[in-house]
Amino acid sequence: xxxxxxxxxxxxxxxxxxxxxxxxxxxxxxxxxxxxxxxxxxxxxxxxxxxxxxxxxxxxxxxxxxxxxxxxxxxxxxxxxxxxxxxxxxxxxxxxxxxxxxxxxxxxxxxxxxxxxxxxxxxxxxxxxxxxxxxxxxxxxxxxxxxxxxxxxxxxxxxxxxxxxxxxxxxxxxxxxxxxxxxxxxxxxxxxxxxxxxxxxxxxxxxxxxxxxxxxxxxxxxxxxxxxxxxxxxxxxxxxxxxxxxxxxxxxxxxxxxxxxxxxxxxxxxxxxxxxxxxxxxxxxxxxxxxxxxxxxxxxxxxxxxxxxxxxxxxxxxxxxxxxxxxxxxxxxxxxxxxxxxxxxxxxxxxxxxxxxxxxxxxxxxxxxxxxxxxxxxxxxxxxxxxxxxxxxxxxxxxxxxxxxxxxxxxxxxxxxxxxxxxxxxxxxxxxxxxxxxxxxxxxxxxxxxxxxxxxxxxxxxxxxxxxxxx
Amino acid sequence: xxxxxxxxxxxxxxxxxxxxxxxxxxxxxxxxxxxxxxxxxxxxxxxxxxxxxxxxxxxxxxxxxxxxxxxxxxxxxxxxxxxxxxxxxxxxxxxxxxxxxxxxxxxxxxxxxxxxxxxxxxxxxxxxxxxxxxxxxxxxxxxxxxxxxxxxxxxxxxxxxxxxxxxxxxxxxxxxxxxxxxxxxxxxxxxxxxxxxxxxxxxxxxxx
Numbered sequence: 001x002x003x004x005x006x007x008x009x010x011x012x013x014x015x016x017x018x019x020x021x022x023x024x025x026x027x028x029x030x031x032x033x034x035x036x037x038x039x040x041x042x043x044x045x046x047x048x049x050x051x052x053x054x055x056x057x058x059x060x061x062x063x064x065x066x067x068x069x070x071x072x073x074x075x076x077x078x079x080x081x082x083x084x085x086x087x088x089x090x091x092x093x094x095x096x097x098x099x100x101x102x103x104x105x106x107x108x109x110x111x112x113x114x115x116x117x118x119x120x121x122x123x124x125x126x127x128x129x130x131x132x133x134x135x136x137x138x139x140x141x142x143x144x145x146x147x148x149x150x151x152x153x154x155x156x157x158x159x160x161x162x163x164x165x166x167x168x169x170x171x172x173x174x175x176x177x178x179x180x181x182x183x184x185x186x187x188x189x190x191x192x193x194x195x196x197x198x199x200x201x202x203x204x205x206x207x208x209x210x211x212x213x214x215x216x217x218x219x220x221x222x223x224x225x226x227x228x229x230x231x232x233x234x235x236x237x238x239x240x241x242x243x244x245x246x247x248x249x250x251x252x253x254x255x256x257x258x259x260x261x262x263x264x265x266x267x268x269x270x271x272x273x274x275x276x277x278x279x280x281x282x283x284x285x286x287x288x289x290x291x292x293x294x295x296x297x298x299x300x301x302x303x304x305x306x307x308x309x310x311x312x313x314x315x316x317x318x319x320x321x322x323x324x325x326x327x328x329x330x331x332x333x334x335x336x337x338x339x340x341x342x343x344x345x346x347x348x349x350x351x352x353x354x355x356x357x358x359x360x361x362x363x364x365x366x367x368x369x370x371x372x373x374x375x376x377x378x379x380x381x382x383x384x385x386x387x388x389x390x391x392x393x394x395x396x397x398x399x400x401x402x403x404x405x406x407x408x409x410x411x412x413x414x415x416x417x418x419x420x421x422x423x424x425x426x427x428x429x430x431x432x433x434x435x436x437x438x439x440x441x442x443x444x445x446x447x448x449x450x451x452x453x454x455x456x457x458x459x460x461x462x463x464x465x466x467x468x469x470x471x
Numbered sequence: 472x473x474x475x476x477x478x479x480x481x482x483x484x485x486x487x488x489x490x491x492x493x494x495x496x497x498x499x500x501x502x503x504x505x506x507x508x509x510x511x512x513x514x515x516x517x518x519x520x521x522x523x524x525x526x527x528x529x530x531x532x533x534x535x536x537x538x539x540x541x542x543x544x545x546x547x548x549x550x551x552x553x554x555x556x557x558x559x560x561x562x563x564x565x566x567x568x569x570x571x572x573x574x575x576x577x578x579x580x581x582x583x584x585x586x587x588x589x590x591x592x593x594x595x596x597x598x599x600x601x602x603x604x605x606x607x608x609x610x611x612x613x614x615x616x617x618x619x620x621x622x623x624x625x626x627x628x629x630x631x632x633x634x635x636x637x638x639x640x641x642x643x644x645x646x647x648x649x650x651x652x653x654x655x656x657x658x659x660x661x662x663x664x665x666x667x668x669x670x671x672x673x674x675x676x677x678x679x
Contacts, residue, residue, distance in 0.1 A: 276661055331566060332575055355649075360641060382649055385653050396663055405674065
């Protein structure tokens with residue numbers, strides 16, 4: 001069986017080559033032999049994927065068709081083939097090892113230990129001794145201490161004791177604290193020990209420094225207060241009860257929610273600004289439109305229809321409203337214009353429908369041109385109204401929140417003051433003219449804000465004086 | 472005016488008023504299969520014109536009917552059936568130029584009227600085919616309509632002008648109502664916003 005397969009493989013490989021030539025020569029022939037060549041190609045690529053030296057059985061698994069093909073083709077970096085098909089084990093004689101005594105230079109006790117070493121290397125130094133790093137403990141004379149290191153909290157003896165311990169335990173401060181001689185000296189916290197040690201270190205480093213040398217790397221920054229606070233906080237965090245942890249998580253979630261709502265309100269407040277502008281634009285447009293429709297009536301019907309449609313879509317795309325009518329060439333039913341667009345959310349569509357019902361219009365007036373046009377004007381206005389309502393709702397919420405904040409401030413006046421203040425500011429607002437023309441342009445939101453901000457801040461000191469006097 | 476690009480009549484829009492609906496009658500006695508009513512679903516030109524621009528009309532009935540899709544290739548475009556329940560029937564109008572997209576809509580089969588003494592129960596809807604830039608073939612069809620002496624449906628004459636007028640009046644009232652609400656609410660909104668920004672400034676002033 002295997003020999004037959006091998007032969008087939010060889011043949012298939014040749015055929016593959018032939019086929020490739022054919023594909024180069026004529027497209028027609030390729031189309032004819034397409035199925036076959038595809039199969040062959042697969043074979044050759046499959047074989048190419050496997051590194052040299054793969055056993056035939058594995059190859060068969062990879063190259064078989066249908067059920068036979070059990071392994072998927074996965075790209076393998078073929079440059080990384082096996083270098084040797086079989087592991088070449090050494091035939092030389094095994095080198096001998098010896099059980100030898102040695103002295104660890106890192107130790108001070110000259111203890112003799114034993115280890116295995118290759119024959120001939122018995123007299124080599126113990127190589128791991130070099131890993132025994134020592135911390136360079138600063139040294140100082142008595143005079144130096146008296147001049148530079150005097151401290152009301154630390155005696156010279158205690159400092160010496162600390163440095164000895166540092167040297168002995170390689171700055172493992174937890175152990176140092178444990179071994180601290182509390183019979184002779186007062187008990188110290190780890191932070192105090194560290195602080196004293198690094199102060200001494202830094203002082204000596206500065207003392208020994210060559211003038212002009214950069215000391216930033218050799219100086220150690222240690223902030224006791226910060227460390228104390230940090231550990232205290234960690235202690236608190238670690239010592240929380242399950243209930244406290246849950247409460248904390250809950251609060252974090254709540255904060256997120258509050259933040260989300262705040263952002264949502266801000267967003268609505270911004271659209272509110274646009275909505276107000278839109279109201280003003282549509283007011284202008286209404287008068288405009290009346291003129292236009294009276295003139296267009298004189299034109300022939302078909303032209304009027306087109307003009308109107310184009311006019312409408314052009315006007316509405318400038319707005320935030322949802323019902324936009326754009327009809328390309330082709331037949332349609334007039335009643336299509338009465339449908340609710342798919343782009344509208346269900347909630348909004350429901351609200352709109354309800355309002356239309358309340359108005360006694362319903363969702364299906366008679367589908368004449370004038371009625372559908374007017375119906376869509378109405379629907380756009382209804383949408384605008386709905387937007388405005390939700391904007392107002394969120395604005396009132398914000399007003400409530402800010403009012404509450406004001407009332408709870410100790411310096412603030414009573415709420416009647418606030419009401420007065422509000423009326424005052426509104427009168428001011430109305431007095432200064434309700435939104436000059438320039439603000440109804442599209443990009444006006446920030447400018448109006450700024451304008452408002454500046455004017456009211458100019459007014460503010462005056463008014464606040466009044467309030468403080470009434471208190 | 473007329474450009475021959477893509478075989479369309481550019482700048483031409485033609486409107487054809489139509490009416491579609493159902494007429495239902497109670498059967499003299501309940502049939503064995505439970506059917507109680509006979510009804511007809513129809514599509515017609517409002518003014519009694521023929522509709523040579525239609526290739527065929529497909530009526531899609533409730534799935535419980537034998538062969539729920541009924542294709543009518545000749546006028547009158549209607550389906551008569553018996554049944555016991557109301558449902559939404561689908562209607563698809565394919566035009567003589569089959570490259571033009573078909574028009575589809577739904578219409579309820581009404582068996583029970585609001586006034587039980589009124590027979591038959593007629594429920595019809597006015598609509599309009601609007602042909603924007605029709606193809607030449609379709610245009611030929613649309614412009615070759617002629618009046619027929621077909622005295623079939625609509626059984627109840629529709630005074631479209633009067634209904635339209637009434638609708639427009641109601642829309643006008645509704646629109647002015649909405650407009651005043653918009654004004655009122657936008658004013659309130661404006662005031663609230665002013666209040667907020669003013670109080671915010673004041674708060675900032677106190678805090679600083």
